[in-house]
Amino acid sequence: MSGRRFAPSVKRRLRLRRASRRGGPAGLLDTLLCEQSTKAMSDVHRPIDLRAFLICVMLSMIWGLQQTAIKASAADIGPLMQVALRSGGAAFLLWCANRFWLKEKWNMSVKFADALKVGLGFAGEFFFVALGLQYTNASHISVLLYTAPFFAAIGLSIKLPEERLSAIQWAGLATAFAGIAAAFLLPVFLEGGAVPEDDLWLLGDFFGLMSGFCWGLTTISMRATTMNEAPATQMLFCQLASGFVLLLPCAVLFGQTQVAFTPLMLSSMGFQTFIVAFASYLVWCRLLKQYLAARLGILVFMTPLFGVLFSVVILGDRIGLPFVAGSLLVLAGLFMVQSKSIGLVSRRRRRTNA
Numbered sequence: 001m002s003g004r005r006f007a008p009s010v011k012r013r014l015r016l017r018r019a020s021r022r023g024g025p026a027g028l029l030d031t032l033l034c035e036q037s038t039k040a041m042s043d044v045h046r047p048i049d050l051r052a053f054l055i056c057v058m059l060s061m062i063w064g065l066q067q068t069a070i071k072a073s074a075a076d077i078g079p080l081m082q083v084a085l086r087s088g089g090a091a092f093l094l095w096c097a098n099r100f101w102l103k104e105k106w107n108m109s110v111k112f113a114d115a116l117k118v119g120l121g122f123a124g125e126f127f128f129v130a131l132g133l134q135y136t137n138a139s140h141i142s143v144l145l146y147t148a149p150f151f152a153a154i155g156l157s158i159k160l161p162e163e164r165l166s167a168i169q170w171a172g173l174a175t176a177f178a179g180i181a182a183a184f185l186l187p188v189f190l191e192g193g194a195v196p197e198d199d200l201w202l203l204g205d206f207f208g209l210m211s212g213f214c215w216g217l218t219t220i221s222m223r224a225t226t227m228n229e230a231p232a233t234q235m236l237f238c239q240l241a242s243g244f245v246l247l248l249p250c251a252v253l254f255g256q257t258q259v260a261f262t263p264l265m266l267s268s269m270g271f272q273t274f275i276v277a278f279a280s281y282l283v284w285c286r287l288l289k290q291y292l293a294a295r296l297g298i299l300v301f302m303t304p305l306f307g308v309l310f311s312v313v314i315l316g317d318r319i320g321l322p323f324v325a326g327s328l329l330v331l332a333g334l335f336m337v338q339s340k341s342i343g344l345v346s347r348r349r350r351r352t353n354a
Contacts, residue, residue: 045162048295048338052287056299062280064306068314069268076265078256080247083126086269087243090277094237097278104231114225118235119242121218126243127250128211136204142184142304144208149173149297151216156294159224163294165337172336175329176301183305183326216297222285223293232285240277298337301330 046052070079077085098104125145132141153173156163165173221227222235230238251257259265287296305327312319 045292046290048291048299052291052296053299053338055283055287056296057302059280059284060300060302061306062276063300063303064308065310066272066276067304067307068310069271071311072315073262073265073268076258076260076262077269078251078254078258080126080130080251080254080256081259082269082272084244084247084251086272086277087240087247089269089273090281091237091240091244093274093278094233094240094282098233098237102233104233106234107226107230110226110230110234114221114227115238116242117221117225118218118227118238119246121214121221122239123243123246124214125211125218126247128207128214130250130254130256132204132207132211134204135200136208137201140185140201140205141208141211142307143181144205145211145215146177146180146301146304147209147212148215148219149294149301150177151213152219152297153294155216155220156223159220163223163292165294169295169337172333172338173298174333175336176298176333179326179329179331179333180301180304181326182329183308183323186322186326187320219288219293219297222288228289232282232289235285235288236282239281295337299334301334305330 070082073082098106129141129145132144150173153163153165153170157165218239227235227238305323308319308323
């Protein structure tokens with residue numbers, strides 16, 4: 001043979017080693033995207049470790065800022081149109097990145113029905129959020145959307161024994177959800193506006209619950225069907241392409257077709273397309289292939305809290321004592337959920353050092 005040629009597994013290790021030497025977020029992203037497991041290891045999903053926790057904190061910050069970006073540019077472009085266009089743009093970016101850089105081989109044995117479930121769940125989440133906001137308060141939607149970890153944990157515990165939560169972890173999940181409810185609903189109760197003025201507010205709350213169900217369904221479908229055998233780029237492409245195809249007609253149907261090319265709109269759409277829909281969602285899909293999904297889902301309870309904090313900094317919103325109390329409950333719940341994993345990591349380190 002002429003020249004040095006490496007086996008694919010050796011090439012992957014060399015890419016991973018080069019990526020890990022880079023510092024900062026770029027190195028972290030490269031490490032996640034370059035890391036490829038062998039088939040024997042692909043079926044093993046690890047408990048949450050410090051690395052996964054820190055990545056989820058970063059993702060929650062990005063997704064929290066996403067909420068502020070959508071709200072800030074809503075006057076220039078409708079929320080449904082924003083999600084549709086960013087999904088289409090990110091799908092094109094993802095295809096180009098995989099074609100010329102990542103070069104992951106897509107699994108053609110993935111069932112079409114499973115890919116359709118993932119796409120419908122992704123599109124349904126944003127569709128029901130937009131629909132629910134027409135009838136109920138945003139605070140109600142913020143709470144009901146984060147029923148998703150409950151739906152995901154219940155479905156995954158039935159489908160996959162390794163995803164089952166212990167009693168203290170279920171208690172932590174409930175505590176974190178109670179924190180979200182306290183942060184977003186208590187101010188409404190204290191101000192005497194617990195019940196929205198619209199007579200159809202129960203319908204709006206139902207749509208909010210459906211958005212959480214769709215998000216949970218997406219997580220279950222990505223983990224417990226043949227989509228789990230697909231690489232992260234294929235997982236994400238199915239979601240983004242479905243989001244574009246399904247949400248664009250919905251934006252037209254609901255009259256959200258206005259687009260004003262202002263600097264705010266362009267910067268918001270750039271952030272949502274490149275950072276949120278392309279980079280952060282790809283990292284999230286990679287995490288779902290490496291870690292236990294039920295525990296990952298609980299970590300994103302931090303997202304609405306970051307969303308409120310960014311609204312305070314960027315939009316000048318105010319926060320009160322209920323938000324502080326709710327944030328503490330969320331942190332306590334997250335610690336309860338991860339307590340078992342923290343103990344496992346500590347014991348492993350002690351054995352290694354002994």
